[in-house]
Amino acid sequence: MGRDLLGKGLRDVRVAVVGWTLGLSAYATLLLAAYPSVRDNEALAAYVESLPEQMLAFFGGADLTTVGGYFQAELFSYLPALLAVFTVGKAIASTVGEEESGAMDLVLAQPVPRWQVFASRFGSLAIATTLIATGLAVTLAVGGAIVGIAGANIVALAAWCYLGALLALVFGAATMAVGALASSRRAPLVVGAALAAGTFLVDGIARLVDQLDPYHQANPYHWYALTNPVAGEVSWWGLGGLLDCRTCFA
């Protein structure tokens, strides 16, 4: 039963998964094509160095001339928010969206526990998001090899894709939890959008305002940003927080 629900959930998102994978891969290809010229651009490096410290801090203090800094600034800072458009949208569609259309009635009238219906929906969302992240990782790996990025960095970039997907799934899981309880799209949409945009903004502001530090530690985006695979920085605490958070909402 659960496998059939999972399969149905995956069939429902297959077109979106292909579209998102192609879109993100095209964007990554553009970034990869531009990377050699950015890396060798001394004027750009000098310009970045001349920027105010606060502005650099807001954007994570990335050095655009390095692999890690370039992809952090141009892709991975925004990847969770981008993927959240997918996870939040699908989480709403598969819960309150089906409830509103009436299609959920036919499923819930079958002899299958509610938890299994929603677990299957989340399972298919998780698999779909992981597939998109895999598509992006493969593009970065192949393209990275072509433009001469070192092997270790390529592996790190690929790992970063899954990290972004994990944070987007936290947002999707929270949205799905609210969507399962709500009677209209408004509440889950507000929660999902507020989490995706809010955690990013709060993280940026908290880098500049020391008083926000205690709250900063509770921000899932901060947990995500603690790990920088290219720089070899891994926060097990942050990763654990993301996994716990996702599991809790799911």
Added chain:
Amino acid sequence: MTSPAIETDGLMKRYGDAIGIEGLDLEVDRGEVFGFLGPNGAGKTTTIRLLLDLIRPTRGSARVLGMDVNEASLEVRHTVGYLPGELALWPDPTPRETVRHLAKVRGERVPEPEIERLAERLGVQMDRPVGELSSGNKQKVGLLQAFASRPEILILDEPTRGLDPLVQQEVRHLICEAREEGPAVFLSSHVLHEVEQVCDRVAIVREGELVTVEAVDELVHRSVRRMNVTFAEAPPADLLAGIEGAGRAPRPGRMAFTVEGAIDPVLKRLAEREVLDVRSHEPSLEEVFLDRYEEDDGGA
């Protein structure tokens, strides 16, 4: 003792201050087709959703085949085939894929010949995406999935909505066949002549409250019948005076009146005169339904 197919005990559902259904006491026997009648907003769909544990009651309880619908929710849903009133299907799969998917979710393997047989009888286009089908054809898919698993209880909410007369007739045949095979059928409908044709008993609900539960034959038989009598000579205006239930509307040489209940005293009184013609018109369920509603309004 065998438990009834469906039983509700003081079943109540409120949405804030609004009443969904109020203290509903029903008993549907095994092997009967039970009609559930009422206008929009009377509480029919609320009752059906309560029976399927899609919503929880504010008070009271419901049992299907003796099982509490909340406590044994999965077991109950395993016995029920359901057609929602506001049927919504996924647009991308074909009817074949939809029926197979729902059967798998039920944990059942419906034999392919059985699906084909039903699909042919209902005229379902099995291999076009559901989103491309007309509303009537989608309704056929809904019926197909409800009947396909041969459930012990069928709960059908407006089963012939949007169907052409030929398919409506086929659906009535399917319902009658289901009764012969044993399952109880709980049928909510606005189409009263359809209810009259297939149901053994009906319940009429109004604004969440039960107005009556009666056998269809009895309900129709005991209700107001219209009579037209032609006399050789004009009868006196008070010809039927003193006969309980007989209304009057005399005209020269003819009388058109209504009789509620026993007709024998009326016939005996008429026989005192030279009668040229008597026509009696038994009311349809629709007329009975409207009469009951008018009575209820008058009494309110």
